[in-house]
Amino acid sequence: MPEDKRTPAAFSPVTPKNWPKDRLYLRAPYYSKSLSNEASTAIIVKREDVPSKEIVRKPAAPYKQVSITEISSPSHPANGQHALLAAQHIPADSFILPYLGFVHHGLNENSDHEISLDRDVDVAVDASKIGNEARFINDYRGIAERPNAEFRDIFFDLQDGTVGKAIGVFVLSAGKSGKRAKGIGKGQEILVSYGKGFWAARKQSTDAQTGP
Numbered sequence: 001m002p003e004d005k006r007t008p009a010a011f012s013p014v015t016p017k018n019w020p021k022d023r024l025y026l027r028a029p030y031y032s033k034s035l036s037n038e039a040s041t042a043i044i045v046k047r048e049d050v051p052s053k054e055i056v057r058k059p060a061a062p063y064k065q066v067s068i069t070e071i072s073s074p075s076h077p078a079n080g081q082h083a084l085l086a087a088q089h090i091p092a093d094s095f096i097l098p099y100l101g102f103v104h105h106g107l108n109e110n111s112d113h114e115i116s117l118d119r120d121v122d123v124a125v126d127a128s129k130i131g132n133e134a135r136f137i138n139d140y141r142g143i144a145e146r147p148n149a150e151f152r153d154i155f156f157d158l159q160d161g162t163v164g165k166a167i168g169v170f171v172l173s174a175g176k177s178g179k180r181a182k183g184i185g186k187g188q189e190i191l192v193s194y195g196k197g198f199w200a201a202r203k204q205s206t207d208a209q210t211g212p
């Protein structure tokens with residue numbers, strides 16, 4: 001559990017169903033006090049400096065459009081773990097929820113819940129110990145033919161006159177052929193692509209552990 005409290009209001013007393021007891025639930029990003037001034041200036045901006053065409057997302061936790069579910073299907077590659085499902089139909093191209101966690105310098109390669117936020121100032125979000133429902137989103141490989149959601153940059157209202165640059169989870173757009181126009185159906189698992197790098201790094205560390 002990180003020691004720093006840049007955003008005391010980040011923790012929510014209300015948690016979603018099936019939220020694990022040993023993890024803290026966030027309603028806003030939790031910023032490390034060790035962030036450099038350069039990084040803070042890059043990722044936290046004044047409300048009035050956000051371009052007017054941009055949508056600023058307000059905290060809305062817990063997120064009603066999703067549900068955390070324990071996987072109990074032997075054919076699912078993450079059987080016994082958790083998944084995030086759509087609790088209702090979510091239209092193509094729409095915002096689902098922010099990916100919240102501990103916002104810090106560097107990349108914690110040991111974390112399975114780490115996403116880069118701003119490479120220029122070397123800042124990432126780690127949801128391994130604190131986070132929200134988005135930390136339960138699995139990679140599509142071995143589960144579906146393709147992902148149905150993706151990460152995009154968002155602006156998140158920190159409710160103190162400032163706005164944080166953050167990562168949001170969105171339903172994929174309909175696509176040129178309209179193949180994905182239906183969006184994500186109620187009860188379907190929300191799946192992104194972690195990228196080949198995520199799995200390559202894990203294969204390397206498994207190979208190193210098992211040896212020749």
Ligand SMILES: C[S@@+](CC[C@H](N)C(=O)[O-])C[C@H]1O[C@@H](n2cnc3c(N)ncnc32)[C@H](O)[C@@H]1O
Binds near residue numbers: 077135136138141
């Ligand atoms: C961000 S977590 C996703 C949530 C995770 N299932 C849980 O219950 O905490 C990433 C981890 O989930 C598992 N995972 C996600 N997608 C997977 C997939 N397609 N196949 C196998 N394991 C997967 C892996 O253990 C991975 O390290």
